[in-house]
Amino acid sequence: MHNGSVGAAGLQVGRRPEREELASALHDSAAGRPRAVLVSGEAGIGKTSLVAEATSGPAATGHQVLWGHCMRFAADSSPYLPIGQLLAQWCRGAEPSEKARVLTGAEHLATIAPAVGATTGQADASRIVPLVAAVVDRIAEAGPVVLVVDDVQWADGSSLDLLAYLVAGFGEGQRLCVVATYRDTELGEGHRLHGWLADVARLPSVSTMRLERLGLADVEELVIRLRSEVAVGPLVDRIFDEARGNPYYTELLVHGAADHPGGGQVEGLQQVLLGSWHRLGPEGRELLQLLAIGGRPVAVDVLERLVAARGGDPDSVSPSLAEATASGLTTVATGGEAWFHHPLVAEVVAGTLTTEARTRVHREYVEVLESSADLATASRASHLALHHHGAGDHDDAFVWSLRAADEAAAVRGYAEELEHLHRACGLWEEVGEEARGRAGRRADLWLRASNSEWSAGEHLLAIRLREDAILRQDEGDDPVLAMRLRLPLSEWRIGCGLDARDGVEDRRRVVELAEARCPGSPEHVQALALLVHAEAWVQDWGAVQHAATAVKMARRTGSTEALAWALAMRSETPPWDRALEDATRAFDLAHQVGDPRLTGWAATRLANRLGVVGRDEEVCDVLLTTFRHLVAAGSVHDAMHASPAYGAAYLLELGRWEETREVLRLLLSHRLSAAMGAVTRGVAALMAVRTGDAAAGRSHLTRARELRPRHGAAGDILELLEIEALADLRDSREALTLAARLMPAQVSATPMDADELLVIAARAAGDLGEDPRGRAEAISLLDEIVELRGPDHPGFECTGPEDLVHPARGALFAADRARCHGDTDTADLWRTAVTTCAEAGMVWHEALASYQLGRALLAERGSRADAASALRHAKDVAAGLGAAPIVRDVEEVARQAHVLLDGASPPGSPTSLTPREREILALVAEGRTNGQIGTELFISTKTVSVHVSHILAKLDAASRTEATTVARRRGLLE
Structure with missing residues (x-):
């Protein structure tokens, strides 16, 4: 149809x-x-x-x-x-x-x-x-x-x-x-x-x-085709003046509607649309009015019952539809549903009915639908809500709207849920106490509606409705409910760019309100905890005392939820030796409580502490396991508190690119807040650049900055992602300029964040300094950034035996800084970088460092065999990732140096299988089909097929059975 x-x-x-x-x-x-x-x-x-x-x-x-x-x-x-x-x-x-x-x-x-x-x-x-x-x-x-x-x-x-x-x-x-x-x-x-x-x-x-409107010549061609005439004379000018180059109106005019020209463009076009409808018989005109009020395709047998209920002949429906279809007004789908050939006709035909007549038709639809089981359950409630509302049956419209909202929520139809809830909110003053009782108190309904709006991605509407609910509250309303209405508002405003980045003052006001209306309550604890987060963000160490107060108060309440909030936010304040323990405990408690928003917040706090000590793999596991759990539970926008975009950035760093793609795909398919959407685009940009799609990378960066302009805030991962993408794109000067601008904010956050920025800056400076004409500038820019980093804390300080990331970053910085200065003896530095990156699981950096090692060995006239080995390793690792630019660079260097790259890693070696390939290999060994694997891992069957093909090639196996045998023999399935 x-x-x-x-x-x-x-x-x-x-x-x-x-x-x-x-x-x-x-x-x-x-x-x-x-x-x-x-x-x-x-x-x-x-x-x-x-x-x-x-x-x-x-x-x-x-x-x-x-x-x-x-x-x-x-x-x-x-x-x-x-x-x-x-x-x-x-x-x-x-x-x-x-x-x-x-x-x-x-x-x-x-x-x-x-x-x-x-x-x-x-x-x-x-x-x-x-x-x-x-x-x-x-x-x-x-x-x-x-x-x-x-x-x-x-x-x-x-x-x-x-x-x-x-x-x-x-x-x-x-x-x-x-x-x-x-x-x-x-x-x-x-x-x-x-x-x-x-x-x-x-x-x-x-x-x-x-599509723009047709010009006069195109209109003439269309008229000639429609009329099968060559000489159409002044008719073309008349039609062009009336339809203004609109093809649909042009066709209607040609088919006879030109007999009813209107006084002006809009009026004339409405006359054109109505012309064909007026030429139908009385039964056909009435049927199309009923269909227009139906609002969407209507089953033919429902129309027949509707006509019968109005005292008409149900047998007239099919001939009337045939007449309307022949006139180009309607069409009947294979499934037996009728609708208008063009939506414009539905709008105009509906307008031929008076308000009283519309109300009567809505009521007749209600009578037919309530006595009919033709509609699927999920659609039945929404239709009845619509038609009861149109009929002026406020109580029934209210009740059916709530039921339709429940059914939409059951299939994660958040946008549809909020439409029904909005209707219910609009009817609140019109319905009786019994109907209202289905929704609870007014504030309960407003609370649910605003949550639904946030989940549907209608973030600004969610904020306005929540603020409206607060204004509508009576003094005698439940103070706890009043706090629940207020608690997320600050973070929502920040996410939408409506408040300052920290929101400290807003959260202080919420704490004051909690002290006045519900002191010592779990809601008071949560308000304090959120204030701690805001104060810690701006280095206001009044947060330390507030955190201590929140923990003590939480323990007095006996509330697991309150204690989880308090410990999660205390993990962001000194003394740091207990921070990881606090975050871990909060995360465990949040899972016990089961509140999605709290679980997401706790996951991010724990990830932050794990990141500080270089446990990046665990950061990924915490953020992404929580994210997937909350998405599966239907809490998509609460899942954003688990910072999945940050998790995707870690996955990208660790070479888990298939998982990165899956997370980005899910994030890019939802309406995110401006802040989360911008970070998601930043990760997508870096992913695109590293896989060789520079145009897509730049497009993602442009969209990120539309969502959130640069501001150089402490801890802003978007700034880091942008600088890193620019460095990979070889926009070295811009990358270094932005790095110098961001460094003071990063230093004020943590030295470790500043160290990550140093690594990116050194890589950009190394690229710029490879050209002798740009070396002095590169050295100067990098020295400036190093100076901004400051001497107060040792650079790339290892936080413990589990920290493999900071030593790897230190090795990369040393090697790239030497490259920037044009040093001629850098092979040992690059060799260390390859080793430490491999130990830290920083796969892309390992490939890049191995490439630079091969270049250094060739430039220093070292062992050509060692150089060839380094280049082969770089190509093998990069190809396994899909890092096309590194593969191209390796092949270009090998071609120029006449180095053969035919000795890749042996099939089945651990480095030749990506983490996703090992995951799929394990399922293949269990005898799963591609379809079953796709369902299990939430990826397409086509993607599974591609992975299986890669696995067979890498294991040099002819079949899935042989691949399983080879994998077991080589210990790849343990």
């Missing part, structure tokens, strides 16, 4: 660049290079027709094209609406054996697409997004697939997240093309699509196009 122009798709005229772009995207997807195309323009401009023509033309030969449509009325009431449609379309056309192959293990998708089949037990909503991605990959294994989602300006939030997840997860070999159309003229201020477009448009393999 396509929305679009009245005529056939082949009536498109002009648009040559756009046609070529779509054809190129289809060609790329067929060749295993996935693409996404975002098509925009005003209503009726021909977006859908252009896409329909492209996906049915020669360029789409062999592609399976699946369509999903977003609906304007009640668009947010049904999570995953267009995704369910395209899955249902595929199910209707698939052979039973193909359905069995693709849908194995995907039974939970029946919650959004009943055509998938029956599901058993309670659906696990947390798996819907990865399951859809896995199903799409399996469909694409049989041939290239095009997913078209029409009118995404009306898309539900869950569908937008899922589309972003698909696009963020594009991988080589994936035969998938995603096309989305939207009306850019209907995106008002604050529309959720603005942020989505800004994020998705900057992902790799995404292109955008905007």
Whole structure:
């Protein structure tokens, strides 16, 4: 079922660049290079027709094209609406054996697409997004697939997240093309699509196009085609003046609507739309009015019952729909649902009814729906909430809105949940006490609604609603509830860039309120703990006393939750010898409590302390295990407190790049706060640069700075990521300039943070200093940064026997500083750097250091065999990671020095298998299929297949069985 122009798709005229772009995207997807195309323009401009023509033309030969449509009325009431449609379309056309192959293990998708089949037990909503991605990959294994989602300006939030997840997860070999159309003229201020477009448009393999109105020559060609005449005379000028180059209105005018010109552009166009409707018989006109008030595709048998309930002939429905379809007004999908051929018609036809008539139709829908079981349960509540509201039945609309919100929340449809909760909030003053009792107190409903808004990524709305709830509270309201409303506000404002970075004063006010209204309560403890965090951030060591007070108060309350908050934040204050113990205890207590927000905060505090002592692997485990746990529990935005973007940065540093990709994919598919979104983009930028996609890296950096401008705050990982990406891009001067700007803030945070910045600066200076013309400048810039680091604390100080990271950083700094100075005897320094990086698990740095070692040996006329060995090791490690720039640099040096690189690490050596490959190898050894492995690890079947191929090649094995045998013999499965 396509929305679009009245005529056939082949009536498109002009648009040559756009046609070529779509054809190129289809060609790329067929060749295993996935693409996404975002098509925009005003209503009726021909977006859908252009896409329909492209996906049915020669360029789409062999592609399976699946369509999903977003609906304007009640668009947010049904999570995953267009995704369910395209899955249902595929199910209707698939052979039973193909359905069995693709849908194995995907039974939970029946919650959004009943055509998938029956599901058993309670659906696990947390798996819907990865399951859809896995199903799409399996469909694409049989041939290239095009997913078209029409009118995404009306898309539900869950569908937008899922589309972003698909696009963020594009991988080589994936035969998938995603096309989305939207009306850019209907995106008002604050529309959720603005942020989505800004994020998705900057992902790799995404292109955008905007369709403009047709010129006079194109309109003439279109009129000639439609009328099958060569001489159209003044008719073209008349139509062009009336439709202003809009293809849809042009076609309507040609088909007879020109008999009803309006006085002005807008009025005339409405007349054009109504012209075809007026020419229908009375039964057809009435039926289309009912359909328009339905708000979305309506089952034909529901329309028949509705007509019968109004005293009409239900047998007239099918002939009336046939008449409307012949006039280009409606279409009936294979599944037996009717809707308008173009959404504009629905808007105008709905406008032909008076307010009283609309209310009556809504009430009639209620009567039919309440006596019918035709709608799926998840949609039934949302429809009844909509129609009760339209009928003026406030109590019923309130109750059904709450039920619909519960059902949306059950499938993680946070955007849909908040729409229903907003309706309930708006009805609060209109409903009776019995209905209100379903929601609890007013503050309870406002609290839930604001939490839902935050979870849906509507961060500014969440803040405003929470502030509104605080203003509406009566003095006699529950003081504990009042505190719960206030506690997260400061962190929300900071995350959205509305408050100063620290939020100290705001949190002091909350503490004062707690002392006045609920002294000594767990909420008072939490307020104190959050104040400690803010004060520690700005080096206000009044935090030490506040932390001690919070711990004592927490122990007096006997609350495990309060003690977890107090210990977590005390870990950020001196004396430092107990900080790790405090953070560990807080993390354990938070898990006992089970509160997602507290668990995320505690995880980040523990990660901070582990990072200080160089236990980076444990940092990854704490942050990412917590993140995945909270996401699986449905607390996506609470999971952000576990700082998954920081965890991804650690994964990247440790060479766990497949895991980095999976985390980034999930993060990039959600509407994050400005702060978290910026850091995520910073990690994505560094990842893109290190895998060889410099353009994508720069695009991610641009988006990061749109979300959060530079400010040089202490402990700001985004600044570090940007400087590191610039250094890797060989923008050495800019990297060094920014490093000098950031260094004072890093020193004020911790010397260890400053040391990490020194390593990056030395690498940039080393690159700049390799050219003798830039050496003096490089030395001067690096010396300035070293001086800013200061002599108060020894550089790269090892914090204990478990700390392998700081010695490795010290070795890298020494080697790159010598390179910057043009020293001619650096091989020993690079040899130490290779060894220490390998011991610390800093895989990318190990590869880079080994490359520099090979260069140094060649330059110093050392052993060519040793140089060749170092270069081979660098290439092997870099290739295992996917670090294409290092591989290219190694090959270029080897070519120039006539060094052979055919002696890579032996198959099956521990360094030749990445951590993700070892994980998959263990599952292969258990006899798991690619599909089962993908489900277990939440990655696509295609990704698993690629990993298995790499494993077989590295183990020199011909089959999975042989690979398992070789791996056991070599001790790789222990």
